[in-house]
Amino acid sequence: xxxSTLSMFALALALGAPAALRAQDARLDSRxxxxxxxxxxxxxxxxxxxxxxxxxxxxxxxxxxxxxADGARILxxxxxxxxxxxxxxxxxxxxxxxxxxxxxxxxLHAGIAPAALSKMRASRAxxxxxVALAVLSDLVARGVxxxxxxxxxxxxxxxxxxxxxxxxxxxxxxxxxxxxxxxxAALGVRAQGAFPAGAxxxxx
Amino acid sequence: MRxxxxxxxxxxxxxxxxVVQELRRPLRVNASLFDARVMDxxxxxxxxxxxxxxxxxxxxxxxxxxxxxxAAGMLFAVSIAGSILYVLPSRSRGAPSARGAQSEVARxxxxxxxxxxxxxxxxxxxxxxxxxxxxxxxKATPLRAASTGGVWSVEVPIQPGRHLYAFVVDGTVWRPDxxxxxxxxxxxxxxxxxxxxxxxGMR
Numbered sequence: 001x002x003x004s005t006l007s008m009f010a011l012a013l014a015l016g017a018p019a020a021l022r023a024q025d026a027r028l029d030s031r032x033x034x035x036x037x038x039x040x041x042x043x044x045x046x047x048x049x050x051x052x053x054x055x056x057x058x059x060x061x062x063x064x065x066x067x068x069a070d071g072a073r074i075l076x077x078x079x080x081x082x083x084x085x086x087x088x089x090x091x092x093x094x095x096x097x098x099x100x101x102x103x104x105x106x107x108l109h110a111g112i113a114p115a116a117l118s119k120m121r122a123s124r125a126x127x128x129x130x131v132a133l134a135v136l137s138d139l140v141a142r143g144v145x146x147x148x149x150x151x152x153x154x155x156x157x158x159x160x161x162x163x164x165x166x167x168x169x170x171x172x173x174x175x176x177x178x179x180x181x182x183x184x185a186a187l188g189v190r191a192q193g194a195f196p197a198g199a200x201x202x203x204x
Numbered sequence: 205m206r207x208x209x210x211x212x213x214x215x216x217x218x219x220x221x222x223v224v225q226e227l228r229r230p231l232r233v234n235a236s237l238f239d240a241r242v243m244d245x246x247x248x249x250x251x252x253x254x255x256x257x258x259x260x261x262x263x264x265x266x267x268x269x270x271x272x273x274x275a276a277g278m279l280f281a282v283s284i285a286g287s288i289l290y291v292l293p294s295r296s297r298g299a300p301s302a303r304g305a306q307s308e309v310a311r312x313x314x315x316x317x318x319x320x321x322x323x324x325x326x327x328x329x330x331x332x333x334x335x336x337x338x339x340x341x342x343k344a345t346p347l348r349a350a351s352t353g354g355v356w357s358v359e360v361p362i363q364p365g366r367h368l369y370a371f372v373v374d375g376t377v378w379r380p381d382x383x384x385x386x387x388x389x390x391x392x393x394x395x396x397x398x399x400x401x402x403x404x405g406m407r
Contacts, residue, residue: 027339059336060391063368066340067378067392077391099365099403106366106398110388134366134400138385141398163402174385 031062036071043075043082052085053098056105084108091117092129103133110140116150123158131163132156135170142174143183152191159195169194316361317401321369323347323381326354328373335369335399337362342372364403368396 025044028037040061044054060081064074088104089096091114096104104117120129120136132153139149156166169190176186321333331347337360338344347356368387371379380386381397390396 056336059340062340063336063396064392066334066342067394069392073392080391103366103400106387128403130365131400131402134398137366137388138398138400141385141388167400167402170385 025058027058028061031065032074033071036061036074039071039075040078043078047082047085050086050089051094052082052089053101055098056085056102057082081105081109087114088117090114092121096121097128097130099130100128100133103130103137106137107133107140110137110146112136112140112146112150116146116154119150119154120157123154128163129157131166135166138170139173139183139187142177144173144187145184148184148187152187152194155191156194161194316363317404318359319362319399319401320357320359321347321371321381322355322357323371323373323379324353324355325373328354328356330374331356332372332375333358333360333369334372335396336367337369342375347371362399362401364401367399367401369399370394370396 025037025041028040032040040057044057047057048054057078060078061074064077069077084105085101087108088101092100092104107117108114116136117133120132124132136149136153139153140146153166156169161169172190172193173183173186176189177183181189323331325331331349332342333345333347334340334342345358345360347358349356369381371381373379378394380395384397384399387396387398
């Protein structure tokens with residue numbers, strides 16, 4: 001390979017790399033100002049480097065743009081989500097799917113502790129935790145105390161509850177809350193229905 | 205007087221004979237013309253049912269080429285199959301989409317479950333669905349208005365997982381789905397709704 005050929009190859013790499021980067025985030029080009037876009041792309045690249053799914057970060061930036069948020073606010077939200085995604089990945093394990101990590105980040109955003117995610121993982125070592133984590137997030141969003149919700153959902157998954165059963169459980173709690181029950185009481189009543197023998201079984 | 209009577213009797217006999225002969229004379233009838241005239245009279249008579257739509261009730265004979273008949277048959281079969289495919293998911297929708305709701309209804313050909321979104325906005329001129337499945341683009345997924353009641357709806361294939369979404373009314377007003385769980389946190393001042401799409405292939 002001649003020296004001129006090497007030079008051409010290096011030049012092509014130098015020109016090609018930024019082009020590829022821009023192509024990956026083409027959706028951001030028309031929605032964010034240049035400064036915000038560069039900062040968001042940097043966060044996304046860092047997240048990608050540690051195995052965090054990048055699509056939720058792109059979507060968070062696009063959400064901010066559609067809601068006419070300023071650049072600083074968008075960056076704050078994207079940074080926070082990147083941190084939550086990273087924490088969720090760490091708590092759930094490296095083998096977790098992107099969908100599980102995204103649902104785990106939602107749970108963290110709702111106020112669930114990372115240790116609770118690990119507890120959930122232990123309750124269902126095999127099989128997806130996506131729905132279980134989403135149900136947990138939604139219950140907390142409805143006002144159910146996080147530790148109580150974690151205990152009950154972990155017990156349900158540990159007892160072999162299917163995703164459809166978890167969703168039905170959530171709907172029952174939400175219906176009770178809508179009819180006037182306090183969130184904690186609604187969860188307790190539904191949990192008693194799910195575990196007629198008494199308190200939820202402890203997960204191994 | 206008796207002679208007179210005899211002459212009169214002979215005259216009556218002749219008259220009677222002519223009448224008998226006339227009645228016995230065979231009548232020539234063109235059968236096809238006769239049938240046509242009879243049917244013409246029957247059709248001309250008021251039926252009491254058809255009235256002005258009588259012509260629509262009158263049976264007709266059509267000549268159709270085999271190719272057109274085959275095409276019509278296939279079209280009929282496709283329409284029947286389409287109706288069945290539409291009706292079955294509709295029955296599995298469960299709760300109606302009034303006042304805003306999303307429900308997983310079927311599994312799309314692409315592999316993503318189809319989710320129906322509904323929103324009630326009687327006075328809106330447009331309603332759009334935005335979320336992390338369509339880049340939060342208000343132009344990407346407009347809802348269609350029902351003919352009455354102000355109910356807007358759309359069906360969208362969505363990947364299994366947890367998603368955030370909202371509705372944009374008249375291009376400017378953001379609204380969460382009142383029938384869905386609200387997501388925690390409002391990063392940008394507008395609340396989102398949460399959607400969980402289960403993967404039928406997983407537990």
